[in-house]
Amino acid sequence: MASVPHIHDELAANPERVIVDTKYGSVTGGRAKNGTAAFLEVPYALPPGRFMDPEPLPLDYKYERKEYITEDTWAFQPRRDGQAAAGSYHVDQVGYGKPSENPLFVNIFVPPSFPSQKGFPVKVYLHGGFLQYSSPHRITYQNQFVAADRSEVWVNVGYRLSAFGFLACDEPKVNGNFGSKDQWVALQWVKENISAFGGNPDDVQLIGLSGGAHAVHQNLHHVSHLPESVKSPFHSAHLMSNAMVLTPKTRTEMRPQFQAFCRALHLDPTSSTILDDRAVPAETICRTIESKAAGPNNSTFRGCIDDDWLPSTTDTMTWQRSGAFAQALKQKGVRSVNVGDLTDEWYFYSTSSVIEKPADIVPNLERYYQDDIAEKIMGQYEALGDDATPEECARMFGRMTSDYQVHLPVRLLARDLHNAGFPVLRYEIRWTPEQNRTDGYVTHGTDTYLWHLRLPSLEPSQAEIARAWIRRVNEERIALERAGKPSRANNEVLALCEDKSIKWVEDDKWAEKMRLLVTLPGEV
Incomplete structure (x- = not known):
């Protein structure tokens, strides 16, 4: 049993049920201890074929007649470095149940006043999870508290990860x-x-942490290329501690990885x-990755x-720099973007891979960047x-990866949107x-307790700071959307300061x- 109850546990302990009628039939959820209505593992697509595009639910689809109140599955994924030796996944990281190649479901959290209010x-x-790990069931992502406190509906999305989600080849x-x-x-x-x-x-609002923020950025680019008559399904975006820094590889560039992976599986x-x-x-795919x-x-x-x-017809980052990206977002109905980082991001990244000697750094940089870019990064x-x-080696790797995964790309995205006159809040x-920090650092992901208002892990005074922070960011976002343009200079940030003010x-970094832009194509 987890030290802090999962929503799974709360729903099991409360006999009250909430029934919602959808076009696919009724869905039965439950209520958390604080009254938030929750519906777990509601399918949004048909079970996917391996390495096949997802298929939306057809019009004649009917939801299974059951209670949607349990954490039964999570996406197949490798264990992180250091986890494999432990021999099991921790329930707080992925939830109850077992892994599946079908994680195409949503967890929905609805304020206690529903259904009388809508x-x-x-x-x-x-x-988050580098697009390789984690789950919408992760304990720190469970949103019964913030949904109730702010009267918002929260939807956690399950999606395929690692090779199951991103293996590619021409x-x-x-x-x-x-x-x-x-x-x-x-x-x-x-x-x-x-x-x-x-x-x-x-x-x-589409929100993502870490790898999820990278995914939000990709979704923004996808929106910017939608057909003229198609609008965005979301109206604002919030990227937490990650963004794209380079145009993704082509499928042809991915071929060597595909071939090496097949050979590691003893396949032609x-x-x-x-x-x-x-x-x-x-399971064999996961073990091979590990x-x-x-x-x-x-x-x-x-x-x-x-x-x-x-699209291959337009270089992704050139499109972003040109201003056409921001203009297209406005035309598609995206009204604002929030993007930000934490002061000690490096510490998390220093522990994300096993780095024991200088020679370990470049191969691990090449997980994320083209070979020539990795060499240029080393030169900085x-x-x-x-x-x-x-x-010393781990700390250096942490500095490099936090700069190129977080600090540089969030500034780059904010710069490009700001220069195009798009409402962006950094x-x-x-x-x-303090009790939620990793080894005392204000590092990657430790802000999750604030954004999700995880009350079981916050002191009352800290919860008030979290509320004030969320409220202020929301107020600034609304003001930006009303103005329709940026309100601050590129080098200004809204800060939650060390003294909690x-x-x-001014962005002192x-x-x-x-200066790291010199390593990126098209920037100099």
């Missing part, structure tokens, strides 16, 4: 971006169905055997250019001697609750981080 703002949440053709396309189908489902759960489909890369879940069980048998630089799977998701930092300690978090300050 029309609530909607927050759609894409969980020959043989494997489309890739399956996890991203899952998210898009979920957004369409929200647009069409959330009113049945009390949500306002015309007030939807030209055959279709990997598609067969009977011939190649999901073993890094394909090489450390081939054990992380990311999005690609595939024309169905992101002081060289480590051959006698560098594992701690923030910085310099304080998080909230105020606009702007020059330090933006």
Whole structure:
């Protein structure tokens, strides 16, 4: 049993049930201890085929007649470095139940006043985990408290991860971006169905943490290329501690990873055997990723250019810099973007991979970046001697990856939107609750307790700070949307300061981080 009860436990302990009528039939949920209505693992798409694009629910689909109140499944995924030795997943990280190749469901949290009140703002949440790990069931993502406190409907999206979500190749053709396309189908489902759960489909914010923020950025780019008559299914976006910094690889560029991975599975890369879940069980795929048998630089799977998701006719980051990206977002109905980071992001990233010597750094950078970019990144930092300690090597890797995963891309996105006159709010978090920090650092993900108002993990005074912070960010966002343009300079951020005050300050890291632009194509 988890130390803090999961929503799964709360719903089991409360006999009250809530029935919602949807176009796919009735859905029965329960109520949390605080009265929030919750519906767990509601399907938004048909069960997917392995390495196949998701299919929306057909019009004649009918939901199974059962209670949607349990955490039964989560996406198949490798264990993180360090977890594999432990031999099991922790329930607080992925939820109860067992892994599945069908994580295409949403968890919905609705304010206690439902159904007598409706029309609530909607927050759609894409969980973090490098696009490789985690689950919408993760304890810190459970939204019964923030839904009740702020009278908002929260929707946590399950999507395919790691190789199951992002393996790609041109020959043989494997489309890739399956996890991203899952998210898009979920957004369409929200647009069409959330009113049945009390949500306002015309007030939807797409939110993502870490890998989820990277996914939000990709969704923004996808929106910017929609056909002229098609509007965005969401109206604002919030990127927490991540964004895109480079144009994704093409499927052709992904071919070496695909071939290496197939060989690690003892498969012919030209055959279709990997598609067969009977011939190649999901557990075997996960173990192969964990073993890094394909090489450390081939054990992380990311999005690609595939024309169905992101077009090859326009370079993604050139499009963003040009101002056409921001203009297209406005035309599609996206009214604002929030983006921000924390002061000690480096510490989390220093622990995200096993880095014991200087030679370990480049192969692990190549998990995320093209080979030439990885070498350029290395050139921006002081060289480590051959006698560098594992701690020094890990810290250097943390500095590099936090800069290129978080600090630089969030500034880059804010700059490009700001320069195009798009309403963008950039923030910085310099304080998080002391008891929730990792080894004392205000590092990656420790702000989750604030954004999700995780009351069991907050002191009363800290909860008030969280409320004030969320309220202020929302007020600033609304003001920006009304103005229709940025209100602050590029180098200003709304900060949650060390003394717990909230105020606009100058970004004292702007020059330090933006100097790294010299490593990026098209920036110099």
